[in-house]
Amino acid sequence: xxxxVDVELGTRAYPVLIGAGCLASxxxxxxxxxxxxxxxxxxxxxxxxxxxxxxxxxxxxxAGFQKxxxxxxxxxxxxxxxxxxxxxxxxxxxxxPDAGASPLVVLLGGGVVGDLGGFAxxxxxxxxxxxxxxxxxxxxxxxxxGGKVAVNFGGVKNIMGAFSQPKLxxxxxxxxxxxxxxxxxxxxxxxxxxxxxxxxSLFEQLESGALERLLSLDAETMVDIVSQxxxxxxxxxxxxxxDKLGIRNVLNFGHTIGHALELSAHYDLTxxxxxxxxxxxxSGLAVELGVCSTVFRDRLTGxxxxxxxxxxxxxxxxxxxxxxxxxxxxxxxxxxxxxxVLPERAGAWRQAEDIPWGLVHGAIKSAIR
Numbered sequence: 423x424x425x426x427v428d429v430e431l432g433t434r435a436y437p438v439l440i441g442a443g444c445l446a447s448x449x450x451x452x453x454x455x456x457x458x459x460x461x462x463x464x465x466x467x468x469x470x471x472x473x474x475x476x477x478x479x480x481x482x483x484x485a486g487f488q489k490x491x492x493x494x495x496x497x498x499x500x501x502x503x504x505x506x507x508x509x510x511x512x513x514x515x516x517x518x519p520d521a522g523a524s525p526l527v528v529l530l531g532g533g534v535v536g537d538l539g540g541f542a543x544x545x546x547x548x549x550x551x552x553x554x555x556x557x558x559x560x561x562x563x564x565x566x567x568g569g570k571v572a573v574n575f576g577g578v579k580n581i582m583g584a585f586s587q588p589k590l591x592x593x594x595x596x597x598x599x600x601x602x603x604x605x606x607x608x609x610x611x612x613x614x615x616x617x618x619x620x621x622x623s624l625f626e627q628l629e630s631g632a633l634e635r636l637l638s639l640d641a642e643t644m645v646d647i648v649s650q651x652x653x654x655x656x657x658x659x660x661x662x663x664x665d666k667l668g669i670r671n672v673l674n675f676g677h678t679i680g681h682a683l684e685l686s687a688h689y690d691l692t693x694x695x696x697x698x699x700x701x702x703x704x705s706g707l708a709v710e711l712g713v714c715s716t717v718f719r720d721r722l723t724g725x726x727x728x729x730x731x732x733x734x735x736x737x738x739x740x741x742x743x744x745x746x747x748x749x750x751x752x753x754x755x756x757x758x759x760x761x762x763v764l765p766e767r768a769g770a771w772r773q774a775e776d777i778p779w780g781l782v783h784g785a786i787k788s789a790i791r
Contacts, residue, residue: 429659467501470557541571555594563609622768678700679786680700683696
């Protein structure tokens with residue numbers, strides 16, 4: 423049985439379907455939700471493709487998709503670049519040159535596949551429909567929902583992109599069993615983020631043992647926690663789809679310094695590891711500014727440690743200047759003024775603009791020494 427969460431966006435609304443063992447019925451599910459295309463473009467990466475590419479393609483064929491083309495991109499964040507984006511667009515044009523035979527784009531993978539593939543779908547022929555089939559915990563709870571699609575360019579993360587909503591998200595939690603422990607921990611960082619600034623009850627649930635049950639892939643816990651995170655994100659996206667009102671900024675807790683560190687460390691850190699460090703740094707800023715107590719900062723730090731996530735990147739002081747430079751290119755900054763999401767307490771946050779740069783420098787240094 424699938425748990426359904428609706429992302430309410432008027433004519434762009436779509437369901438997120440969460441369950442286990444549902445990849446085999448992918449094609450049937452797409453048809454049941456009104457996706458009538460004749461052809462499909464299945465984008466994945468070599469690792470996921472080797473495990474799930476054939477079952478996904480077979481399910482599409484069984485549902486009447488006559489032509490299913492599989493295209494693979496690198497799995498790492500380094501592969502989320504303009505060159506791979508161009509190759510993906512070229513493959514779409516090569517296999518589906520006729521406007522009348524435009525495919526449904528099926529994104530089978532984690533955040534890299536979802537971001538790059540969603541962007542390609544958004545711009546090919548000014549937009550063709552796509553669906554997300556997340557295969558990581560991180561993409562299940564965060565990146566597959568919300569319509570932000572992008573690639574990295576010019577040394578800046580996600581700087582080239584668009585807002586384009588999927589037609590459907592199908593999350594088969596049984597696929598997470600093939601993840602490495604490190605990838606699971608990386609996804610847990612985003613789960614903790616949602617508890618930290620969006621839901622005190624989720625944060626307390628994680629503290630009370632749900633975190634360990636999630637990381638051990640307890641079936642009931644996975645459905646519960648993933649569904650909660652998707653509901654939290656769907657509510658934020660419904661209020662600020664195009665990130666114009668400042669509401670959606672809450673989802674960037676830990677991402678300001680985290681993204682800059684992830685990029686500057688040349689992806690030696692996973693996304694979740696970098697965001698974990700970024701959340702601790704942002705919480706330290708919040709304490710310095712009197713926005714939150716040391717008690718909450720310590721609770722957050724303790725939960726991240728319990729997840730096996732780093733809270734700093736010691737011994738990398740040389741990254742200070744690269745992180746600072748990357749930070750200043752952050753797309754949220756305006757007119758030289760920085761912008762940070764700071765926690766107030768569990769489940770509550772505020773936006774802080776133009777924090778004294780001396781404090782920001784201190785937060786960066788604390789993250790890398």
